[in-house]
Amino acid sequence: MESQIKQIHQQLVSKQVRCTDLIQQKLDLLKNNAHNTVNSLLDTLALNLAAKVDDKIANGETIGLLEGIPFGIKDVYMLQGSYTTASSNLLKNYKSAYTATAIQKLLDAGAIPIVKENCDSFGHGSSSENTIFGAVKNATDTNLVAGGSSGGSAVNVAKDFTVFSIGGDTGGSVRQPAGYNNIYGLKPSYGRISRYGLMAYASSTDCVGPLAKSIEDIRIVLNIMSGKDAKDQTSYASAEINEDSILNSDSIKTVGYFKNFIESDAIDVQVKADFLATIEKIKAKGITVKALDFFESETLVSTYYTLAMAETASNLSRLDGTNYGNRIEAENLKETYAVTRSENFSEETKRRIVGGNQVLSQGFSDEIYLKGLAIRNQISENFNNDFNEVDIILSPVTPSTPPKIGDSLKDPHAMYLSDAYTVGFSLGQLPTLTIPQGTATGLQITAAKKNDELVLKFANFLKDTI
Numbered sequence: 001m002e003s004q005i006k007q008i009h010q011q012l013v014s015k016q017v018r019c020t021d022l023i024q025q026k027l028d029l030l031k032n033n034a035h036n037t038v039n040s041l042l043d044t045l046a047l048n049l050a051a052k053v054d055d056k057i058a059n060g061e062t063i064g065l066l067e068g069i070p071f072g073i074k075d076v077y078m079l080q081g082s083y084t085t086a087s088s089n090l091l092k093n094y095k096s097a098y099t100a101t102a103i104q105k106l107l108d109a110g111a112i113p114i115v116k117e118n119c120d121s122f123g124h125g126s127s128s129e130n131t132i133f134g135a136v137k138n139a140t141d142t143n144l145v146a147g148g149s150s151g152g153s154a155v156n157v158a159k160d161f162t163v164f165s166i167g168g169d170t171g172g173s174v175r176q177p178a179g180y181n182n183i184y185g186l187k188p189s190y191g192r193i194s195r196y197g198l199m200a201y202a203s204s205t206d207c208v209g210p211l212a213k214s215i216e217d218i219r220i221v222l223n224i225m226s227g228k229d230a231k232d233q234t235s236y237a238s239a240e241i242n243e244d245s246i247l248n249s250d251s252i253k254t255v256g257y258f259k260n261f262i263e264s265d266a267i268d269v270q271v272k273a274d275f276l277a278t279i280e281k282i283k284a285k286g287i288t289v290k291a292l293d294f295f296e297s298e299t300l301v302s303t304y305y306t307l308a309m310a311e312t313a314s315n316l317s318r319l320d321g322t323n324y325g326n327r328i329e330a331e332n333l334k335e336t337y338a339v340t341r342s343e344n345f346s347e348e349t350k351r352r353i354v355g356g357n358q359v360l361s362q363g364f365s366d367e368i369y370l371k372g373l374a375i376r377n378q379i380s381e382n383f384n385n386d387f388n389e390v391d392i393i394l395s396p397v398t399p400s401t402p403p404k405i406g407d408s409l410k411d412p413h414a415m416y417l418s419d420a421y422t423v424g425f426s427l428g429q430l431p432t433l434t435i436p437q438g439t440a441t442g443l444q445i446t447a448a449k450k451n452d453e454l455v456l457k458f459a460n461f462l463k464d465t466i
């Protein structure tokens with residue numbers, strides 16, 4: 001699929017399509033859609049912005065590539081004046097007081113936000129069922145989950161309800177739903193895009209990530225959102241990735257994959273077959289493929305969840321009904337906090353807050369939290385060594401195909417284990433892109449930190465190979 005952004009841009013400037021009509025058409029598709037992707041529509045804002053784009057075109061003014069392009073926003077980003085609920089009861093009535101840097105950059109480029117998208121509450125989940133707005137349903141089969149936590153964003157793109165969407169990825173939240181719905185989803189290198197205005201889940205792995213139907217659209221949107229931001233000290237300046245540079249993948253000579261991922265008993269037969277077929281096609285193109293050693297899935301998943309739960313317990317402690325949140329009055333302040341939090345957070349979010357506070361508590365923190373940090377360092381070191389040997393690491397996105405709606409809620413442990421192939425790359429803060437491949441699980445392409453360009457190059461090469 002070619003760039004939809006470029007295609008629509010052409011239609012707008014040649015006056016084949018009016019921006020207002022385009023936006024109205026997308027809003028109509030989103031309204032009451034069968035996949036439950038919408039938390040709130042931004043119709044008034046979107047139609048106002050569209051009318052301005054139409055005026056500019058009618059006056060013969062030139063418009064930028066992103067001007068008038070409709071996009072979706074996972075409901076964890078601040079957009080001034082919009083409901084920003086994190087799909088939670090606690091923030092059901094909360095309206096953003098400011099706009100996230102990444103979203104502001106898109107607005108400055110003229111893109112039009114049309115929807116705040118359904119997702120797992122605070123990013124807590126892998127299925128987009130942990131939400132007060134009802135489970136998001138898969139784009140191709142509504143009996144299956146959409147994946148998560150950015151499920152609404154992935155389905156909106158897959159169904160052409162939005163041209164692109166902005167998800168958030170802490171441990172797979174962009175890549176996994178992208179895989180489950182057969183589209184592209186990028187978790188950029190940690191820090192490439194400012195996190196300012198993205199509701200904090202686990203701050204050391206939270207990444208802003210675009211979902212789209214082509215590599216080119218991912219590149220365009222990534223370039224706009226990237227850059228150092230004084231409001232996020234972990235953000236860094238990066239060079240723009242230009243279109244021509246991703247057309248040439250000659251620098252990629254060696255690709256690796258993790259032996260234990262593919263030899264695991266947990267991997268679905270078809271997922272394995274698709275992955276190995278891809279490896280054969282890559283070899284046939286003259287690329288050297290190496291099988292690499294890596295940490296066991298259980299170690300990756302438990303390290304990620306130890307750290308993510310600790311960070312979210314800390315980040316969410318401010319949501320007590322005083323400054324933010326749906327306050328429930330009780331006899332005294334302590335009771336008010338307790339009732340507000342226990343009545344308004346979901347079961348899954350409470351599980352993580354309790355788990356996080358436990359691993360941070362005296363007596364446990366040395367044994368569990370600090371151990372988690374130490375293993376994370378070893379994981380990063382392992383990646384550094386790997387990238388001395390290979391240019392790219394490939395992996396399926398998940399060990400299995402999307403579960404039926406309801407199954408993940410019954411077995412949270414199984415849900416955590418389904419993140420086995422995504423969380424390691426998050427802990428390493430590496431750039432990883434999901435591309436569609438065979439079954440509805442997708443393929444992950446990863447490069448060394450800050451080398452997002454190489455990921456896009458390889459994706460472009462694979463487009464014609466698999």
Ligand SMILES: NC(=O)C[C@H](N)C(=O)O
Pocket residue numbers: 123124125126148149168169170171172173174201308419
């Ligand atoms: N937020 C994410 O990246 C999804 C991951 N499954 C988690 O619950 O942490």
